[in-house]
Amino acid sequence: MTDPTLLETLVKGALELEPTDRGLLPHRLPGWARAQSDDPQLHLVEAQPAGVRLALRTTATRLELDVLPTKRRYVGAPARPDGWYDVLVDGALVDRLQAPGGNVLDVDMMTGASTFTAGDPTTLVIALPAGAKHVEVWLPHDEQTALVDLRADAHVTAVDDDRPRWVHHGSSISHGSIATHPTEPWPVVAARLARLDLVNLGLGGSALLDPFVARTIRDTPADLISLKLGVNLVNQDLIRRRALGPAVHGWLDTIRDGHPDTPVRVVSPVHCAIHESVPGPTAPDAEAFAEGRVAFVAGGDPAQVARGALTLEVVREVLAEVVERRDDPHLAYVDGLALYGPADEERLPLPDNLHPDSAAHRLIGERFAALGDW
Template sequence: MTDLRAFVLGALELERTDRGLMPHRLPAWARAQTDDPQLHLVEAQPAGVRLAMRTAATRLELDVLPTKRQYAGAPARPDGSYDVVVDGELAERLTAPGGNVLLVDMMTGANTFEPGEPTTLVIALPAGEKDVEVWLPHDEQTELVDLRADAPVAPLPAAGPRWVHHGSSISHGSIATYPTETWPVVAARLAGLDLVNLGLGGSALLDPFVARTIRDTPAALISLKLGINVVNQDLLRRRALGPAVHGFLDTIRDGHPSTPIRLVSPIFCGMHESVPGPTGVDMAGMAEGRVAFVADGDPAAVARGALTLEVVREVLAEVVERRHDPLLSYVDGLALYGAADAETLPLPDNLHPDSATHRLIGERFAALGDW
């Protein structure tokens, strides 16, 4: 059996399970500091995680055990994609039928787990020495079981400066179809960066253990895309948001005193621009078999400190201005995706961008240039 640990890039920890290796994007000590099932679910979805190797093989066999997430009452989700990139170019997309199933009741939060069996992915490659990357599904937990090849394979070191990015489900990749279509991967590939994606669906909540994780992770560049999740959960008031962001940055600076940091505010989301959270499920949409979201907050609560995306952008810009940190910059999320973009590329579920919009955001982020 091949020791796959040396081939994995983009994960902060590899857990040995009964079947293989489970990539994690948060270390065990950080996971132990919360009992939130949402965070435990999404941090083990390998967004930005890939196998990288140099080989002359023309056939690879990769055994994987995916865990498919399905929502009760909603249409079945498509299988996650394994994107094969050869010498920098997308060569093939594969899926792994079967595997485990996690059935989620969005109304109660209850989960039902049904165990399954591994699947073998057969990857055909051109002749000759080449660099091969297999990007794992960004929204589907995947245990790596074994790798076989018809020629020797060698681990491929990460190329380019390491970029550590933290954000919400949008940074995680919802609802992009393929792992190489999420905006951080688009930006990283365009800019030649070694991505560690700490985009955590529903969980960019200024948790101190996430700040300490970033503090302790080697990085040449850091970006933080904050705001939408604290609105989604109606988690904070304006009074608390600024100090919480300052504390988050203080912790990161303890480990990265001279690393450039970009603080990125939320992209345009019409339902929450001037209406606070919480975010609710569109029940009429659910009745029609589609997942969509609505803003359930009271606009009058803004005067009492409730957060909207407009308020969040003001606070984040103020934080950057007050810190007088020449290596800290502010990026207005509306420059990545604004109201005019929403006219031509609307958010399909009112909250998350599709693949075309992910590409637009990634291209614009990469075009920001040097940090």
């Protein structure tokens, strides 16, 4: 059995590890921030370990990792596959594993109701090549995972990461929906290409300009920061144009309190045809669900745009204006259409009308990494 203190030092990309009676639960928001919201969606997604991995040095040829996943099942939708654990050795992918069993959360997307059924941990057996090596085990990006124990047939030590630390915040696209594997979400692709130490604060359905998220970013050590904002505000029809600009200014003011000179990129939404000119809220496509498919539709009225309703086109305009107005040489605007635009959606369509697949994630990550110096 690994010393629990050592296991904690191996975890990268989480902002807090919660000790539970069933293992260490990684969180991507600290406890004080979680306490400021009672939104079940936020609490679900921040505990899904997108970008969280174990990183270690060892000569071991066998690791045994005990995990307790929490699987989601959506009423009326096709069964979701188990989450994947990607194993990298010296930066190269060598294996992908799944953990059957565990807890189960049944969710009715039409009503929001859910039920929880407790399950048992699973042991992942990880075979490694001989010799000294740097090993990373990336946890499932969209499946809550408690770390119960780690055993090895040789000594294990933590890794000091001297790469620039990149803190990124965004929506479910940044979180990784609907990428298949945990190394496929676009921030992970970009971080690996640019050799950055990623902290992924992509929060599915929850990039809503909550003040406690801005304060979390303010308080988190970072060499680089990016903020991909807007699509969830449209999805939930949460605010109007009048409030968006001041709210983004306030977010940037808060972040600058802790990072006065850190390079920051404000990234606008990528192309999404259903919401380019039609406001939210976003709704499940009932016809698709009846056919056993997951898809979404825009439920807003385009006539409301004149009264301040947000669309992706409006969001891009406002974000560009905010960045231009601030006297900040370390702040830059990135147009999301340069990462994934209309032509890209024709070639790599969004399978559910809202989220990129793994191939589109790779494209976005490659383009973001290619932006170069901040």
